[in-house]
Amino acid sequence: xxxxxxxxxxxxxxxxxxxxxxxxxxxxxxxxxxxxxxxxxxxxxxxxxxxxxxxxxxxxxxxxxxxxxxxxxxxxxxxxxxxxxxxxxxxxxxxxxxxxxxxxxxxxxxxxxxxxxxxxxxxxxxxxxxxxxxxxxxxxxxxxxxxxxxxxxxxxxxxxxxxxxxxxxxxxxxxx
Amino acid sequence: xxxxxxxxxxxxxxxxxxxxxxxxxxxxxxxxxxxxxxxxxxxxxxxxxxxxxxxxxxxxxxxxxxxxxxxxxxxxxxxxxxxxxxxxxxxxxxxxxxxxxxxxxxxxxxxxxxxxxxxxxxxxxxxxxxxxxxxxxxxxxxxxxxxxxxxxxxxxxxxxxxxxxxxxxxxxxxxxxxxxxxxxxxxxxxxxxxxxxxxxxxxxxxxxxxxxxxxxxxxxxxxxxxxxxxxxxxxxxxxxxxxxxxxxxxxxxxxxxxxxxxxxxxxxxxxxxxxxxxxxxxxxxxxxxxxxxxxxxxxxxxxxxxxxxxxxxxxxxxxxxxxxxxxxxxxxxxxxxxxxxxxxxxxxxxxxxxxxxxxxxxxxxxxxxxxxxxxxxxxxxxxxxxxxxxxxxxxxxxxxxxxxxxxxxxxxxxxxxxxxxxxxxxxxxxxxxxxxxxxxxxxxxxxxxxxxxxxxxxxxxxxxxxxxx
Numbered sequence: 001x002x003x004x005x006x007x008x009x010x011x012x013x014x015x016x017x018x019x020x021x022x023x024x025x026x027x028x029x030x031x032x033x034x035x036x037x038x039x040x041x042x043x044x045x046x047x048x049x050x051x052x053x054x055x056x057x058x059x060x061x062x063x064x065x066x067x068x069x070x071x072x073x074x075x076x077x078x079x080x081x082x083x084x085x086x087x088x089x090x091x092x093x094x095x096x097x098x099x100x101x102x103x104x105x106x107x108x109x110x111x112x113x114x115x116x117x118x119x120x121x122x123x124x125x126x127x128x129x130x131x132x133x134x135x136x137x138x139x140x141x142x143x144x145x146x147x148x149x150x151x152x153x154x155x156x157x158x159x160x161x162x163x164x165x166x167x168x169x170x171x172x173x174x175x176x
Numbered sequence: 177x178x179x180x181x182x183x184x185x186x187x188x189x190x191x192x193x194x195x196x197x198x199x200x201x202x203x204x205x206x207x208x209x210x211x212x213x214x215x216x217x218x219x220x221x222x223x224x225x226x227x228x229x230x231x232x233x234x235x236x237x238x239x240x241x242x243x244x245x246x247x248x249x250x251x252x253x254x255x256x257x258x259x260x261x262x263x264x265x266x267x268x269x270x271x272x273x274x275x276x277x278x279x280x281x282x283x284x285x286x287x288x289x290x291x292x293x294x295x296x297x298x299x300x301x302x303x304x305x306x307x308x309x310x311x312x313x314x315x316x317x318x319x320x321x322x323x324x325x326x327x328x329x330x331x332x333x334x335x336x337x338x339x340x341x342x343x344x345x346x347x348x349x350x351x352x353x354x355x356x357x358x359x360x361x362x363x364x365x366x367x368x369x370x371x372x373x374x375x376x377x378x379x380x381x382x383x384x385x386x387x388x389x390x391x392x393x394x395x396x397x398x399x400x401x402x403x404x405x406x407x408x409x410x411x412x413x414x415x416x417x418x419x420x421x422x423x424x425x426x427x428x429x430x431x432x433x434x435x436x437x438x439x440x441x442x443x444x445x446x447x448x449x450x451x452x453x454x455x456x457x458x459x460x461x462x463x464x465x466x467x468x469x470x471x472x473x474x475x476x477x478x479x480x481x482x483x484x485x486x487x488x489x490x491x492x493x494x495x496x497x498x499x500x501x502x503x504x505x506x507x508x509x510x511x512x513x514x515x516x517x518x519x520x521x522x523x524x525x526x527x528x529x530x531x532x533x534x535x536x537x538x539x540x541x542x543x544x545x546x547x548x549x550x551x552x553x554x555x556x557x558x559x560x561x562x563x564x565x566x567x568x569x570x571x572x573x574x575x576x577x578x579x580x581x582x583x584x585x586x587x588x589x590x591x592x593x594x595x596x597x598x599x600x601x602x603x604x605x606x607x608x609x610x611x612x613x614x615x616x617x618x619x620x621x622x623x624x625x626x627x628x629x630x631x632x633x634x635x636x637x638x639x640x641x642x643x644x645x
Contacts, residue, residue: 018634037189037357038627039385042634047382052390058398072314076322085326098331098409102338105398105405109342112398113349116391120384123376130379138380139357141189141626 005128005176006032006148007159008135009168014040017143020166021046024145027162031151035129035144054116061111062104069100132174146174182276182628184458189626192459196620197361199454204615207453212611218604225598226301234304236594243578243589248302250569251599253410253431255295255606256336257565260403260432261439262288263343266350267399270392276467278624279459282354283450283610284443285347286617290609291442292340294602299332328412335409342402346395349388352378353623407432414572421501421576424489430482437475437535438565440468441558446610448555450619459620462549469548472561476539479568483536497581505575523588524575531571534564 011017014036021034025048034043044051077083078091088095117123129135129146138144145168147159160171183192229236239246262284269277300309312333314323323330355375362368378384408428415427444465451460490502506528508514510521522528538560547553579586613619630636 014632015634015636034382035380036382036385037193037380038353038623038632039389040382040632040634041627043382044386046634049383049386052387054387054390055394058391058394073325076314077325081320081322083322083324085324088326095326095331098328098405098412099325099334101401101405102331102334102409105402106338106341108398109345109395112391112394113345116349116387117376119387120381122378122384123373125372125377127377127379135379136360139353139360139378140193144380 003176004149004156005131005174006146006151006154007156007163008129008132008144008146008170008172008174009160009163009166010134010137010170011143011145011168014143016167017145018043018046020145020163020168023166024147024162027153029147029151029153031154032145032147035135035138035142035146037139037141037143052119054112054119057115058108058112062108064111065104065107066100068107069096069103072103073099128174128176131176132172134170134172180461180463181630182278182461182463183625184461187458189629189632192622192625193357193361195456195459196618196622196625197358199619200358200615200617201361208611208615212608212615215604215608215611219601219608220604221597221601222297222605225594225601226297228594229301229598230306234302236592238590238592238595240587240589242580242585242587243574245302245573245577246570246589247591247595247599248298249413250566250573251602252295252298252302253569254438254566255291255298255602256339256410257407257431257435257569258439258442259288259291259295259339259343260407260435261443262286262291263339263346263399263403264436264439265443266346267396267403270396271400274467275628276464278628279456279620280443280447280464280468281624282347282350282617282621283447283613283619285343285350286613286619287443287446287610288343289340289347290606290613291439292336292343293609294606296336296340297602299329299336328409328416331409331412335406339402339406342395342399346399349391349395350621350624351617352376353380353388354618354621356380357622358618404432407435414576419576419580420495420497421505421572421580424486426482426486426489430479430486433475433478433482434535434565434568437472437479437539438561440472440475441561441565444468444472444554444558445562448551450614452551454614454619456620459625462551465551465554466545466548469542469554472539472558473542476535476542476561480536480540483532501576501580505579506571522575523578524571527567527571528575531564531567534560535568538564 009020011020017034017036018040021043024032025046034040034047036043073096074091082090134142135144145163147154147163149156156173163171187195237246237248239248262281265277265284266281269281300306303309311317312323312330352375355371356378359368359371359375362371408431411427411431414422415424417423447460448465451457487502487507490498493499503517504519505522506525508517508519508522509525509529514521514525538557541547541557547557574589578588626632
């Protein structure tokens with residue numbers, strides 16, 4: 001038995017894929033995925049996925065940015081270099097606000113994108129699913145569902161039958 | 177009354193891919209070569225002028241005492257303002273669930289990036305001693321000094337660089353799925369490799385879409401206060417001063433509304449010809465154009481209101497300097513208001529009245545549905561905000577400082593050839609970059625347009641759905 005990545009099936013529309021995903025979720029599969037040219041509304045729940053943790057990292061970024069701004073301005077203006085500007089206090093919140101606001105946003109953006117890419121394990125230029133010839137339609141108008149061979153419920157005979165019964169066409173083995 | 181469809185003629189997913197990706201494939205049309213070479217040549221004015229500027233000095237411009245800021249800062253604020261429409265379309269229209277943004281957001285965001293590039297040239301080079309511009313960065317240095325964090329000019333550095341960086345990140349992240357589309361359609365090995373690298377290996381996995389959508393939402397959520405804050409910080413360059421005509425609390429919202437107003441005019445100026453040339457009428461429909469014209473009408477009305485409020489407060493405050501700045505330095509024309517107020521005409525009355533006509537009167541034409549829904553009329557009318565917003569910044573900057581408190585300091589500013597050519601060069605650079613964008617990157621967000629088609633919603637069939645959700 002040669003090592004395969006999994007079994008893939010193609011579906012005709014977002015709706016068909018959505019309904020199939022719900023059944024695969026209900027059947028108890030855990031290592032599987034759905035591929036589409038655009039994010040399908042409600043697909044996360046149909047796959048039984050929880051919400052994304054990216055927002056937690058964004059908050060971390062925001063807090064880091066805010067604190068950095070205060071440290072930067074306070075240290076440079078109130079501790080290290082007492083620049084006298086019209087007798088104004090060396091440190092005040094009001095003039096610090098623009099720098100603080102912009103740095104908060106900048107670091108939130110960095111942490112958001114960084115955590116999104118890290119959680120998606122991207123960039124990853126190669127993946128077994130690209131071995132599947134039909135898969136190139138995924139960025140055009142193709143809808144696919146792939147159940148990986150590493151799933152405990154995976155069976156080389158029954159899984160293709162299951163996918164076929166859910167309305168999948170072109171049910172194929174995907175090489176590793 | 178049924179809603180007009182966002183994509184006309186019931187186009188399929190495959191049609192959308194072919195039509196948009198087709199803009200980048202095959203040989204470029206002759207008009208593209210001509211336009212790109214022409215604007216590229218005009219853009220070379222920028223490095224030529226900047227070399228002359230840095231080697232000879234800021235004296236090559238028409239700046240003098242008292243007018244220390246003129247075309248340089250006018251151009252800076254003009255270009256930054258134009259950029260704001262892109263972020264508004266991407267971020268604010270996303271948060272307000274305006275699905276019609278999907279066919280215009282990528283080109284508008286690209287426009288933002290290019291506008292900010294053009295804008296950044298001016299504050300960097302207007303300092304004269306360009307090689308000292310690094311002083312603005314808060315880095316430890318051998319002089320043991322730090323920048324002045326109480327200065328709005330420094331806040332600008334943080335605001336504009338954050339704006340450029342976040343806009344670039346947002347634009348690039350939005351491009352990733354579409355770059356994957358181009359990668360998958362690429363026939364040549366080199367093309368596939370380049371687009372493949374930038375597509376990061378995207379494969380449309382829903383586990384990825386989940387994080388992607390969250391990140392996109394957060395980026396939209398932070399870009400909204402960003403766009404509002406950036407132009408407010410730019411307005412602080414003036415509002416925190418003591419110059420009459422500059423020192424006014426109305427500037428932050430006035431500048432932001434004006435930026436959105438001018439920016440949408442530029443979006444339409446670029447998009448209406450692109451739509452006609454690339455036959456994108458089914459994706460950028462009349463409804464899209466109509467909606468954008470309505471936004472121009474709304475922001476133009478806010479800007480008009482702000483102008484009138486400034487005048488009212490200048491009179492109501494009974495502050496002689498404020499009254500002077502508005503009534504004697506701006507409004508007094510030789511024909512109506514000057515004689516009415518019994519005073520000499522203001523030297524820049526023509527700039528002020530051009531601004532009033534272009535920004536207050538012209539956009540009101542968009543109350544007429546006919547003028548909002550016939551694209552060539554729209555294209556004509558939006559040239560008024562383009563011109564008027566440049567004049568607005570020129571009027572604010574130059575009329576306020578050329579004759580302020582002390583009559584013995586009064587002067588007049590005339591642009592030199594170098595002022596004009598550098599600005600013309602940046603216009604060339606902007607259009608040149610946009611033409612390159614149209615050729616090498618998908619100008620419309622394919623995946624977002626596909627996602628708003630009715631059949632992309634799993635609950636579309638309606639009535640049949642026994643699964644529930």
